[in-house]
Structure formats: structure tokens, C-alpha cells
Amino acid sequence: MSIAWYLAVSAIVFSLGAVGVMTRRNPLVVLLCLELMLNGGNLALIAFSRMWGNGDGQILAIVVMTVAACEVCIGLGMIVAIYRRQLPIDVDELRELQG
Amino acid sequence: MSAVLFFVAAIGVISGAVGVVVLRNPFFSVLALVAHLVSLAVLFLLLRAEFVAAVQVVVYAGAVMVLYVFVVAYVGGEEDSIGERLRSGASVGSGLRLGGAILGGALLVELLIALLGTGLEATSGYGAGYVAGPKAYGTPAYIGNLLLTRFLLVFELASFLLLIAAVGGVVLARRRGGIGEDDEHETFVALDVLRPRGTGTMAEGVGVGNGRALRADSETAPVKTGAGRPS
Numbered sequence: 001m002s003i004a005w006y007l008a009v010s011a012i013v014f015s016l017g018a019v020g021v022m023t024r025r026n027p028l029v030v031l032l033c034l035e036l037m038l039n040g041g042n043l044a045l046i047a048f049s050r051m052w053g054n055g056d057g058q059i060l061a062i063v064v065m066t067v068a069a070c071e072v073c074i075g076l077g078m079i080v081a082i083y084r085r086q087l088p089i090d091v092d093e094l095r096e097l098q099g
Numbered sequence: 100m101s102a103v104l105f106f107v108a109a110i111g112v113i114s115g116a117v118g119v120v121v122l123r124n125p126f127f128s129v130l131a132l133v134a135h136l137v138s139l140a141v142l143f144l145l146l147r148a149e150f151v152a153a154v155q156v157v158v159y160a161g162a163v164m165v166l167y168v169f170v171v172a173y174v175g176g177e178e179d180s181i182g183e184r185l186r187s188g189a190s191v192g193s194g195l196r197l198g199g200a201i202l203g204g205a206l207l208v209e210l211l212i213a214l215l216g217t218g219l220e221a222t223s224g225y226g227a228g229y230v231a232g233p234k235a236y237g238t239p240a241y242i243g244n245l246l247l248t249r250f251l252l253v254f255e256l257a258s259f260l261l262l263i264a265a266v267g268g269v270v271l272a273r274r275r276g277g278i279g280e281d282d283e284h285e286t287f288v289a290l291d292v293l294r295p296r297g298t299g300t301m302a303e304g305v306g307v308g309n310g311r312a313l314r315a316d317s318e319t320a321p322v323k324t325g326a327g328r329p330s
Binding site for chain 2 (some may be wrong): 012015019036042052053054058069071077079081
């Protein structure tokens with residue numbers, strides 16, 4: 001298959017993740033949709049890497065995976081902290097930072 | 100053969116992504132994301148990124164998703180409660196949903212124009228040449244060589260970032276009272292077990308060891324057990 005097909009799949013996955021981030025209200029699912037967006041970026045990176053026959057894109061994809069793991073760690077820690085403080089697990093009702 | 104494999108994996112990737120966005124129960128969303136990740140690893144293999152595909156399956160679909168499953172089980176995985184409320188009341192919820200879908204569609208069109216409508220002729224090709232071998236493009240030897248020579252700084256920065264994230268996760272999810280002050284459990288002194296109360300020993304007379312000493316001025320005596328501590 002030509003590289004363009006992979007790029008199309010990555011665009012579809014990225015937009016699906018964006019739709020999920022905008023519409024879902026559970027912060028757990030919002031984090032999952034962020035993972036979808038990162039995966040769309042990863043697929044595009046690896047496709048471009050294959051296009052040029054160069055390993056830099058794969059290294060960048062591994063770094064993106066590392067950043068995603070860090071984001072999951074911090075995000076899930078925040079969700080557990082929210083749950084411990086008996087606050088609603090809902091991104092629309094968490095408005096303590098609002099003025 | 101590779102075309103068939105591509106379409107099977109691409110359908111798995113996209114349906115997994117749709118499942119993450121659409122499914123109501125967060126637990127099923129996590130399972131859909133696992134299916135999505137495994138299919139994505141197949142796509143990576145088709146792009147000759149063997150090492151990244153293996154890392155994707157082992158680290159992402161294995162470790163990170165187990166973390167998600169644990170947190171969903173701990174938090175309870177509630178459905179979107181405010182979503183029901185908004186839908187039953189005004190049509191704000193469905194309006195937001197529709198607006199999100201429209202924005203996502205616009206983003207998709209824009210991305211497709213940007214990625215496929217470019218003048219790059221190489222996107223319609225099959226990629227650069229590939230020669231199989233033990234140190235060929237995408238193998239662990241190739242990636243390890245790059246990571247430890249050209250991208251050594253990136254590698255070290257990533258490990259430092261992981262350290263910061265681990266410390267941050269522990270700090271965020273710790274018990275609010277701190278680790279040292281554990282008020283729920285009384286301290287348990289072995290002396291109380293070995294010697295029952297009221298046996299008239301000398302240690303009881305001076306108020307040592309037993310929290311409820313029989314002396315009247317036991318307040319002044321050093322109380323070792325945690326029974327008298329304000330909780």
C-alpha cells in the first residue's frame with residue numbers, strides 16, 4: 001500500500017480523538033481520546049519515516065510514547081486525587097479554578 | 100497480501116477508535132483502545148517498524164492499559180451522569196455533541212487536504228528501498244544504535260521526564276494526611292499483650308507501657324501508646 005493510505009488512516013484516528021476530547025465528559029475517557037490523538041500522530045510519523053527510509057521518525061514515535069506514558073501517569077494520579085476528595089468525576093463540574 | 104493485511108488492520112484501528120469515543124462505559128472504552136493499539140501495531144509492522152510495534156504492544160497495550168483498568172475499577176467507571184441530565188432537560192448536550200462532531204469533521208477534511216493534497220510525490224510511492232538484514236531499518240539494533248549515538252540527549256531527557264512523572268504521580272495520588280501520620284491504627288505495644296492490665300507490676304505503677312495506668316496522676320506520666328493521642 002502506498003504511504004498516502006497510512007496518512008489517511010492517521011488523519012481519521014486523529015480527528016476521532018479530537019471529537020472524543022470535545023464531546024466526552026468523563027476525564028478518564030478524555031485521557032483515552034488524547035491517547036488516540038497521539039497514536040494518530042505516531043502513525044503519521046512512522047509513515048513519513050518509512051517514506052524517507054530514515055529512522056528519525058521512529059525515534060520521535062518512541063519519544064511520543066514516553067510522553068504519553070508520563071501524561072497517563074499524571075492524569076490518572078489527578079483522577080485518583082479528585083476521587084479521594086469526593087469531587088464529581090466530570091470535566092464540566094470541575095470548575096474550582098474558575099474565578 | 101500486504102494490502103489485505105493493511106485493510107484488516109486499518110478497519111481494526113478505526114473501529115477501535117470509534118469504540119473509544121462512542122461507548123458509554125469507560126471500561127469498554129479501555130478495551131476498545133487495547134484493540135485499537137494492537138491493530139496499530141500491525142500497521143507499524145507493515146511500515147517495517149518492528150521495534151516500535153513491539154514496544155507498542157508490550158508497553159502501551161500491556162502496561163499502560165493495565166494502569167487504566169486499575170483506575171477505572173478504583174474510581175468506579177461511572178457513566179456520563181451530567182450527559183443524561185442535559186439530554187433530559189434542554190437540548191444542550193446533543194447540541195454540544197453535534198458541534199463537536201462538526202468540528203471534528205472539519206478537522207478531518209483539513210488534515211486530509213494537508214496530508215494528501217500536498218505536492219509531495221513520495222506520498223503516493225511505497226517508501227524508500229529496503230534491504231533485509233540483521234541491522235536493517237527498524238530493527239532493534241538499528242533503533243538502539245540511533246538512540247545511543249545521535250539521539251542520546253533525547254534518550255536521557257525522556258528518562259528524566261519519566262522520573263518526574265513517576266514522582267508526580269506518587270505525590271498526586273498519595274493519602275492526604277501524609278505517609279507518617281497514620282491516625283486510623285492505634286500503635287500496638289507488645290508489652291500490653293505480654294502483661295495483662297491491673298496485675299500490679301512496678302512498670303504499671305510508674306505509668307510506663309500501659310496507657311491507662313492505675314495511678315491518679317497518670318496525665319503527667321509519659322504515655323507511650325497512641326490511645327490518648329488526639330485523632
